[in-house]
Amino acid sequence: MTKIASLHAHASYDVGHAHPVLRAHRISKEYVNGTFTALDDVSFELKENQITAFVGPSGCGKTTMLRIIAGLEHPTRGRLEVSGKPVVGPGPDRGMIFQAYTSFPWLTVLENVEYGMKIIGIPAAERRERAMSFLKLVHLQKFVDSYPRSLSGGMKQRVALARTLAQNPNVLLMDEPFGALDAQVRWEMQELMIELIEREKKTVVAITHDIAEAIYLADRIIFFSRQPGRIKADINLDFKNGKRYPLKEELIKLPGYVDLEYRLFAMMREEIRDASSGE
Numbered sequence: 700m701t702k703i704a705s706l707h708a709h710a711s712y713d714v715g716h717a718h719p720v721l722r723a724h725r726i727s728k729e730y731v732n733g734t735f736t737a738l739d740d741v742s743f744e745l746k747e748n749q750i751t752a753f754v755g756p757s758g759c760g761k762t763t764m765l766r767i768i769a770g771l772e773h774p775t776r777g778r779l780e781v782s783g784k785p786v787v788g789p790g791p792d793r794g795m796i797f798q799a800y801t802s803f804p805w806l807t808v809l810e811n812v813e814y815g816m817k818i819i820g821i822p823a824a825e826r827r828e829r830a831m832s833f834l835k836l837v838h839l840q841k842f843v844d845s846y847p848r849s850l851s852g853g854m855k856q857r858v859a860l861a862r863t864l865a866q867n868p869n870v871l872l873m874d875e876p877f878g879a880l881d882a883q884v885r886w887e888m889q890e891l892m893i894e895l896i897e898r899e900k901k902t903v904v905a906i907t908h909d910i911a912e913a914i915y916l917a918d919r920i921i922f923f924s925r926q927p928g929r930i931k932a933d934i935n936l937d938f939k940n941g942k943r944y945p946l947k948e949e950l951i952k953l954p955g956y957v958d959l960e961y962r963l964f965a966m967m968r969e970e971i972r973d974a975s976s977g978e
């Protein structure tokens with residue numbers, strides 16, 4: 700976060716071509732005894748190392764879809780597979796980061812990160828070492844013995860990030876992870892995120908309703924429309940030419956950036972208008 704000046708466009712990342720890491724096939728989710736459809740016939744496949752942003756207006760089913768991927772919720776219809784196996788519940792192959800800070804207040808920063816590994820059965824000796832190395836990666840090495848209450852919002856989210864990455868999930872799921880942070884901290888977290896994903900080679904799904912954040916972080920944007928939640932557009936960010944751009948100012952001057960931003964704003968406008976006209 701302090702080495703912004705040394706950031707530059709990363710070499711092309713390698714999206715796996717063989718089998719999709721995750722496959723959602725015709726997923727529907729109904730609530731209230733089938734009278735409310737939160738998700739309707741949603742299908743997509745995620746490739747290895749791909750960063751996908753779920754974007755769409757409030758209530759379009761983004762969180763529901765992410766919770767289904769996490770195994771915290773079951774679809775009413777449809778199939779979900781991770782690495783070719785049906786998802787039946789939560790598993791260590793999928794790590795989730797929520798908007799709300801989810802540290803245990805009675806554990807130190809280090810203990811919080813170690814605890815995440817303990818519950819998935821990583822041996823004690825390895826836990827300490829991994830916890831320290833991931834806390835260093837998120838620039839919290841000086842705060843290992845602090846308690847979460849003494850940390851700022853950005854630092855708490857970095858603890859959550861270290862804890863989740865230390866568990867080494869294949870798929871990283873994030874529900875508006877930076878939504879509660881102020882603009883500057885959010886920016887720093889986004890840059891850190893890009894660096895970490897690049898390093899750790901994760902398949903990522905991040906929910907955001909911030910269009911600029913989605914374009915910055917993602918290789919692909921899945922835009923949901925609401926009531927019922929459906930995929931309105933599935934967009935590969937081809938204007939990035941298969942690279943990631945940690946420096947926002949480099950990204951926004953690429954040809955194609957403004958067109959994409961315009962298209963996403965227009966889609967969001969359409970959704971909001973439909974909602975307010977009662978459709």
Ligand SMILES: Nc1ncnc2c1ncn2[C@@H]1O[C@H](COP(=O)(O)OP(=O)(O)O)[C@@H](O)[C@H]1O
Nearest residue numbers: 730731735737756757758759760761762763764
């Ligand atoms: N447990 C639930 N029971 C009933 N309705 C729900 C439940 N969870 C979510 N919903 C509804 O499903 C819709 C999609 O919610 P959600 O996935 O949270 O949307 P988003 O994350 O895109 O804002 C919303 O209308 C929400 O009120």
Ligand SMILES: [Mg+2]
Nearest residue numbers: 761762763874
């Ligand atoms: Mg949500």
